[in-house]
Amino acid sequence: MAIKTLDVQKDILDANDILAENLKSRFEKSRVFVMNLMSSPGAGKTSVILKIIDHLAKKHRIRVIEGDIASDVDARRVGAMNIDVVQINTRGACHLDANMILGATEKLGLDGSGLLIIENVGNLVCPAEFKLGEHVKVMILSVPEGDDKPLKYPLMFTESDALILNKIDLLPYTDFNMENLRQIVVAMNPRISIFPLSAKTGEGVREFTAWLDEKIRSVE
Amino acid sequence: MAIKTLDVQKDILDANDILAENLKSRFEKSRVFVMNLMSSPGAGKTSVILKIIDHLAKKHRIRVIEGDIASDVDARRVGAMNIDVVQINTRGACHLDANMILGATEKLGLDGSGLLIIENVGNLVCPAEFKLGEHVKVMILSVPEGDDKPLKYPLMFTESDALILNKIDLLPYTDFNMENLRQIVVAMNPRISIFPLSAKTGEGVREFTAWLDEKIRSVE
Numbered sequence: 001m002a003i004k005t006l007d008v009q010k011d012i013l014d015a016n017d018i019l020a021e022n023l024k025s026r027f028e029k030s031r032v033f034v035m036n037l038m039s040s041p042g043a044g045k046t047s048v049i050l051k052i053i054d055h056l057a058k059k060h061r062i063r064v065i066e067g068d069i070a071s072d073v074d075a076r077r078v079g080a081m082n083i084d085v086v087q088i089n090t091r092g093a094c095h096l097d098a099n100m101i102l103g104a105t106e107k108l109g110l111d112g113s114g115l116l117i118i119e120n121v122g123n124l125v126c127p128a129e130f131k132l133g134e135h136v137k138v139m140i141l142s143v144p145e146g147d148d149k150p151l152k153y154p155l156m157f158t159e160s161d162a163l164i165l166n167k168i169d170l171l172p173y174t175d176f177n178m179e180n181l182r183q184i185v186v187a188m189n190p191r192i193s194i195f196p197l198s199a200k201t202g203e204g205v206r207e208f209t210a211w212l213d214e215k216i217r218s219v220e
Numbered sequence: 221m222a223i224k225t226l227d228v229q230k231d232i233l234d235a236n237d238i239l240a241e242n243l244k245s246r247f248e249k250s251r252v253f254v255m256n257l258m259s260s261p262g263a264g265k266t267s268v269i270l271k272i273i274d275h276l277a278k279k280h281r282i283r284v285i286e287g288d289i290a291s292d293v294d295a296r297r298v299g300a301m302n303i304d305v306v307q308i309n310t311r312g313a314c315h316l317d318a319n320m321i322l323g324a325t326e327k328l329g330l331d332g333s334g335l336l337i338i339e340n341v342g343n344l345v346c347p348a349e350f351k352l353g354e355h356v357k358v359m360i361l362s363v364p365e366g367d368d369k370p371l372k373y374p375l376m377f378t379e380s381d382a383l384i385l386n387k388i389d390l391l392p393y394t395d396f397n398m399e400n401l402r403q404i405v406v407a408m409n410p411r412i413s414i415f416p417l418s419a420k421t422g423e424g425v426r427e428f429t430a431w432l433d434e435k436i437r438s439v440e
Contacts, residue, residue, distance in 0.1 A: 069345065092349075122344065123314070144262065152290060154290075
């Protein structure tokens, strides 16, 4: 008898990929553009989302899915801006998966095209492995985290279509080397777009939202 | 026939607990005090370790295990201080487990008592679930991450014996509320010790190393 090996981790990822493909078809059919937003805890995902709403809510219908292990702090911040939002609590799981997004989109509805932002769990590792049917993966690195992060967490940087470098208002108080970061990231992922900005002061936000606006228009 | 369910995740954690217990016995027998150091990426784990070495290397033999998904950036920083260090590359895994520590301690040796610091993978989620045979779990939160993190990543805060609040030199440039953080954390985990410090300026470091020094002496 031939021995067959069951690779549980691989099977989980394969099943997720199939669901993610199915989700992507639904998004395309509804002409909803989907952005999967990932970063470490506290890099500024929710603050960036609030800026995107400021800049783009008049042009596109925006919906948000908030992924957190616990709490609904972020969903309440987004909901206060009169935006449709669904909170997913993963109850310990370190990332969102396609099945969770399936459930959330059923609650949220996909009518009327626009932008769907998925705020992933704050984690620079696990979310990079799980497709959610998104059109683009956008990651945030914040200045205080340091310019050596691409070498330590390579998958997130190679998987992302855009890198937002947030909290540039803190550049004067750190030894962060922007040119060093840029060189390392582009060598790892030549197709990545890099947007230095401050969600706090607003500096640089327009360049990112213009990039996003163009992407949304391409599916609407 | 009764149906039996195999909970793969639970089995992995149970197996890890058994190995961790075994490791803890070895550490006790060798009178080596073990600290498992955890945080988000870029909160300052390696910088804090370098400060601990500055303050305590004359009093205790210090060894370090560096856990990273990829690269040996941190191990080289520690090795440059003439400290025995072993690098673990997890090749994608988002946390260290007891089996990895078993392999690393065999390379490092446990003779002559002292302090073993385990720098976990930068991740505020998964490392909290895996015991490594440590005497204490110490977590770092850095000021730029924000004071709302305990609500979003509760397990790390409830599992830790000490919370280092790093980068207090950035307090004037953020809206971080120290009293707010302290109240939330103590309500979640009344036995936690909190140490605000700056690994950059050195402020507050002595209070933490004095706490650690006392712990090390208790097993030596």
